[in-house]
Amino acid sequence: MKRHLIASVVVGIFALSVGEAQAATITIDSFDDGTQTLSATTRNSTVFDAVTGSASEILGGERDIQLTIVENRFGSNLNAEVDALPPSSEPGILAISNDTGVSSKTLITWDGEDENGLNIDLTAGGINKFFRFDVLSVDLGAVLTLSVMDNNGTATLTKNLSPTFESISVIFKFNAFDNATAIDFSNVNSISLEITGEEKLDFSADSLVATVPEPLTILGSGLALVFGGLLKREYDKKQTISQHKG
The missing domain is CATH 1.10.287 (Helix Hairpins)
Structure with a gap:
């Protein structure tokens, strides 16, 4: 019995x-919609691009990407690419590639169309506890900084990535963010993810979501x-x- x-x-x-x-x-970005390709060559130069897409694939319906070259010793090209139109058998990915002698900083922001704000409850009524960023590969060291903004301020959390060619899930717990107690995760206006890589970095990721424990x-x-x-x-x-x- x-x-x-x-x-x-x-x-x-x-x-x-x-x-x-x-x-x-809650899907922040599946990278399955909204094709973007950014390229820059000059040190300290910044390029920007915004694309709209399905709100079910891109939170708020718009993805903004800002690419900055931190170092460019040989004047090589640097590409930060969001591939949203892959072969039908594969999902979309975020791909960042630094040429030899080049290091970069890529900032991705989700704040609604025309910066109107998300006004979203990331906790889904108190259920969700963290962000999960699914990384496919990173051949050199990289730093991820996730930021969340509400009407009161901004909270951030930084993760250091070691090289790996295996898929990993990077977890950002809501209660681990600095200033977490002052941020209302049930009424978020914008989310941003900054990816800083070493020279000659190749990085790829599949999706960013807010979710519950496994x-x-x-x-x-x-x-x-x-x-x-x-x-x-x-x-x-x-x-x-x-x-x-x-």
């Missing part, structure tokens, strides 16, 4: 957690509560029987 009960609870918690994760996830994490927490309750009831039952015998 207990085994059937536990199995039912496990299935129920897992189904609930998966459904909750799918319902709460279903297995929720499952683990749920099971801990369930088994804790079952063990307590079993203990109380034994204590009662022991008292009656005494």
Whole structure:
């Protein structure tokens, strides 16, 4: 009987957690819409481009990219590219490529069309707890700085990336941002991501979302509560029987 009960609870918690994760996830950018290509050559030069797209793929319906060359020792070209029209069998990606002797800073901003603001609840009613940035590869060191702005100010969180050619998920927890307690994540006006790379960096990423803990994490927490309750009831039952015998 207990085994059937536990199995039912496990299935129920897992189904609930998966459904909750799918319902709460908010796409900041899938990079599947809005083709952009930026190129610059001169040190300290900055180029800017904005593109509109589906609000389900680009939060607020517009993506702004600003590309700045930090160092250019040989006058080489630098490209920051958002590829939104890949082969049909593959998703869109964000791709940044630094030529030899070149280091760059790429700033991507989501603040609604014509900077009208997002006014969005990133927590989805208190469910979402962090951003997840899915990186496909980074051949040299890179620094990611994610910023969130509301009506009161800005909160930021920086992550350092080591080289990897395997897909990784970079997690930015809401409560880990500096100034996090002063920012209302349920009423965000704009989000920006700055990517700073070393010379000759090649970097690619798939998507940025606001989401909940992974279903297995929720499952683990749920099971801990369930088994804790079952063990307590079993203990109380034994204590009662022991008292009656005494």
